[in-house]
Amino acid sequence: MEPFLSRTYDLAVVGAGILGLGHALAAARRRLRVVVVERDAQANGASVRNFGFVTVTGQERGTTWRRALRTRDVWAEVAGPAGIAVEQRGLRVVVRRPEALAVLEAYAASEMGESCRLLNAAEAAEGLAGLPAAQLAGGLASPHELRVESRSAVPRLAAWLAEAWGVDFLQPALVRAVAPPRLETTAGPLEAGAVVVCPGDEFLSLYPERIAGYGLSRCLLQMLRLRPREAGFRLPCPVMSDLGLVRYAGYTALPEAAALRARLEREQPRHLAEGVHLIAVAGADGTLVAGDSHRYAATPAPFASAEVEALILDELQRATGLAEPEVLERWTGTYAWAPDRAALIDRPEAAVRLVVVTGGTGASTGFALGEEVVAELFDGAASAEASSPEPAE
Ligand SMILES: Cc1cc2nc3c(=O)[nH]c(=O)nc-3n(C[C@H](O)[C@H](O)[C@H](O)COP(=O)(O)OP(=O)(O)OC[C@H]3O[C@@H](n4cnc5c(N)ncnc54)[C@H](O)[C@@H]3O)c2cc1C
Structure with a gap:
């Protein structure tokens, strides 16, 4: 079998919360090769703490x-x-x-x-x-x-993506830098044609200046x-x-x-x-x-x-x-x-999307967002009503 970190992926997803898993699911259903990178040993943020x-x-x-x-x-x-x-x-x-x-x-x-x-x-x-x-x-x-029951459903969804869809999970590993086709992680470099960053409420590790522009x-x-x-x-x-x-x-x-x-x-x-x-x-x-x-x-x-x-x-x-x-x-x-939006889809580079749900509705909207963003990246389809203003300078 190919060594894990030397494989080349179609899509790398940063964050194994429900939003990251939603993007991984949408891409896996298109038979794309997907890796999810998560800094914690298992998802531990909003996605496992909510009502489900x-x-x-x-x-x-x-x-x-x-x-x-x-x-x-x-x-x-x-x-x-x-x-x-x-x-x-x-x-x-x-x-x-x-x-x-x-x-x-x-x-x-x-x-x-x-x-x-x-x-x-x-x-x-x-x-x-x-x-x-x-x-x-x-x-x-x-x-x-x-x-x-989110605390069991989210890890189960991740396990199923791995078992049934061949999605790779690299965790615990922090993504330090994204520059497709290369990602730098604390577990080594990865290669992926496209990247979706779903960092939840972690605003500083990737694209901090763009996130700051949204006043989150x-x-x-x-x-x-x-x-x-x-x-x-x-x-x-x-x-x-x-x-x-x-x-x-x-x-x-x-x-x-x-x-x-x-x-x-x-x-x-x-x-x-x-x-x-x-x-x-x-x-x-x-x-x-x-x-x-x-x-x-x-x-x-x-x-x-x-x-x-x-x-x-x-x-x-x-x-x-x-x-x-x-x-x-x-x-x-x-x-x-954010006071003025339910979600943002930011486009820092042609092959990168930064996706944050900003209204406390990620379990209710994450799968649809994943489908929209994956369609935009891989079909060039404009994400329906998903465009966000550029962050303020
Ligand atoms: C108490 C509570 C109740 C809620 N109830 C509901 C509800 O009932 N219904 C509903 O629809 N929504 C609910 N929400 C909102 C919903 O839970 C969130 O909108 C959703 O979980 C956000 O998902 P996420 O994947 O974006 O974020 P998260 O779950 O926070 O996941 C982000 C992940 O990214 C990882 N990460 C960040 N940066 C990096 C990096 N550089 N490298 C690697 N990994 C990184 C983090 O470790 C984290 O695991 C609730 C929220 C809370 C807190």
Whole structure:
């Protein structure tokens, strides 16, 4: 067999997070020779710390929403062959305020709400932990979503790319420099005709000056794994609540969101100040992953706050009826963040793309981005609506 580092690849991917794996998958499906280089022994960033919630409903209208639909389809295609369990499907938004219901009604009437269904209070409360329907205004059921357990799904996807598609993985190895056809890594040089850099929120190791031009920052989120006290209870589907309707761009762009925000500012100011909203998802063992919160800084303090945890648990109880669950795990995670874009595809050289998801939606959009960027590199196809302004000088 050829020695690993002397092989020549069609594509080298920097980063084995979900975005890097999405590009590797898109290229492998075209029968290209692919190597993925990852500085850690296994992916350890946002991609394994998230909810594994592939979210369509609520994503920003247009490109992001379409990328989410496509990414959801790819997850559905690869999950079985890769041995990844789809833990849950769909989404239920459970709301307590008439202003929130008005947002859901407007959403359902838009083209994005076409397959979604408005719920009355009794339907919204169904299967939740004894939540009285009288406390609810109603809800929305979306069929689009699916949920995987990222901490096992991401390594499984990588293993499947290696086993079934012949993708090589070089890790742990930091890529120090990219100049196709050559890459310099801490494990030695590599040769590849094209390179995609998916560094997540590592802004300094490659193309730091280009990344700086986009004014990226980081967002830190707090997460919990919980065991419900109610024996045998399993959350019937992923749940979101009123607070999510003032966070997700697909809802916030609706005029109806303004009245909801005004009311939440009066009634839940600490939740808003900490960027707390609710996503609650369940695994086959009945444990829940619940979060999250949002703190923005160049280097956010990594310490999980007890107050933020209490705010998340408070919203969980209000939206699902689950009281005082056992906390099994606590963790924080960060992702790259920009105020004005959901993703960037930068073109530092003809055969190099730098791809960063900047809106916290990488599990929901990464496969579609991978397909677009690989098509652009290998077919010369202009990436649909993917062009980004050059970074400011
Ligand atoms: C707590 C939390 C919850 C979230 N929930 C969701 C969710 O439910 N749904 C959703 O769609 N999105 C969610 N997100 C966002 C999503 O996780 C991210 O958008 C996505 O994981 C980004 O993927 P990535 O591959 O770009 O980054 P990462 O996962 O950070 O991977 C980047 C990789 O690149 C490697 N790397 C960087 N530089 C180099 C180099 N020079 N050489 C070698 N390797 C390098 C790093 O080691 C890292 O492994 C969440 C994020 C967080 C933090």
